[in-house]
Amino acid sequence: MIQQNKDVRIILNPAADNGRGIMQKEPILKLAEPYGRIDFVISQSGEHARQLAREAAASGYALVIAAGGDGAVHHVVNGIMAVPHAETMIGVIPIGSGNDFAYVNDIPMNVAEATTRLFQGKPRWLDLAKIEDGNGRFVYMDNNFGIGFDAMVVAQAEKITRVRGFPKYILAVFRALAFHFEPTRLQIQFDDDVVLQKALFVYAAVGTRGGGGFLLTPDAKQDDNLVDSCLAHDISRRILISLFGKAVKGTHIHSEHCVMRQNRQITIQIKDPAPMYVDGEMFAYPEDFIRQITLTSVPKAIQLLA
Numbered sequence: 001m002i003q004q005n006k007d008v009r010i011i012l013n014p015a016a017d018n019g020r021g022i023m024q025k026e027p028i029l030k031l032a033e034p035y036g037r038i039d040f041v042i043s044q045s046g047e048h049a050r051q052l053a054r055e056a057a058a059s060g061y062a063l064v065i066a067a068g069g070d071g072a073v074h075h076v077v078n079g080i081m082a083v084p085h086a087e088t089m090i091g092v093i094p095i096g097s098g099n100d101f102a103y104v105n106d107i108p109m110n111v112a113e114a115t116t117r118l119f120q121g122k123p124r125w126l127d128l129a130k131i132e133d134g135n136g137r138f139v140y141m142d143n144n145f146g147i148g149f150d151a152m153v154v155a156q157a158e159k160i161t162r163v164r165g166f167p168k169y170i171l172a173v174f175r176a177l178a179f180h181f182e183p184t185r186l187q188i189q190f191d192d193d194v195v196l197q198k199a200l201f202v203y204a205a206v207g208t209r210g211g212g213g214f215l216l217t218p219d220a221k222q223d224d225n226l227v228d229s230c231l232a233h234d235i236s237r238r239i240l241i242s243l244f245g246k247a248v249k250g251t252h253i254h255s256e257h258c259v260m261r262q263n264r265q266i267t268i269q270i271k272d273p274a275p276m277y278v279d280g281e282m283f284a285y286p287e288d289f290i291r292q293i294t295l296t297s298v299p300k301a302i303q304l305l306a
Contacts, residue, residue, distance in 0.1 A: 069096015
């Protein structure tokens with residue numbers, strides 16, 4: 001539970017939920033005011049949210065709350081992590097389209113319930129994963145990463161504005177199936193095990209759910225110092241649709257068409273141009289032609305108040 005003499009910054013993404021996020025400003029403020037010293041700010045972009053979180057952590061704020069979707073959480077996490085030895089906790093009020101981070105961490109989807117429980121909650125440590133490309137750029141992943149077809153789905157979802165929630169991602173899957181269906185040649189090192197693979201996608205996560213409703217890594221835990229992964233072979237559209245159908249319940253893990261692993265580090269050498277995303281945000285497009293990506297588990301990296 002947060003003490004009332006502590007500084008709290010709430011960062012609202014007004015563009016969350018296809019632009020409906022701004023409507024939650026007054027309800028959240030009213031619910032939060034009895035707790036702590038509230039500093040309410042509205043982000044202008046993902047980078048701005050990251051800057052606001054970094055400034056709060058550097059100033060010794062006890063808590064920074066991401067009021068938005070998975071992208072907002074990603075940027076706030078990275079802002080806090082940019083400050084060495086920061087003791088700032090993160091809180092989440094889910095008002096996005098997917099809200100996978102909230103689902104994974106049992107955070108209520110109702111704004112009032114989520115806000116009230118947050119301020120009365122207990123902190124716990126979460127693992128993250130550090131993602132580095134071959135050009136020296138890095139970010140922290142709080143939930144999931146994808147390369148290949150999975151990332152094309154995210155790119156399509158970004159273009160869809162009239163559909164919300166899980167149906168938005170279902171529509172994005174079918175758009176990607178229609179226009180972007182090419183496997184990628186990869187050399188993947190899972191800890192000490194090297195695999196040469198032509199894959200449709202590689203999905204890696206510290207949380208169980210992605211895409212607003214797909215349990216692609218149903219055995220993932222955010223406190224086991226492991227990155228779970230799902231590799232889909234070079235398969236047909238028909239088989240892929242079947243896999244995604246099973247992934248809603250997590251039963252795809254029994255399919256011969258995908259391979260599940262748990263590792264502390266994954267290094268991917270990319271032979272063909274491929275898109276990538278982190279926590280629902282595009283990280284690279286095919287034209288960027290990133291040739292290497294490394295995911296490394298970071299245990300007990302940040303505290304979540306929930």
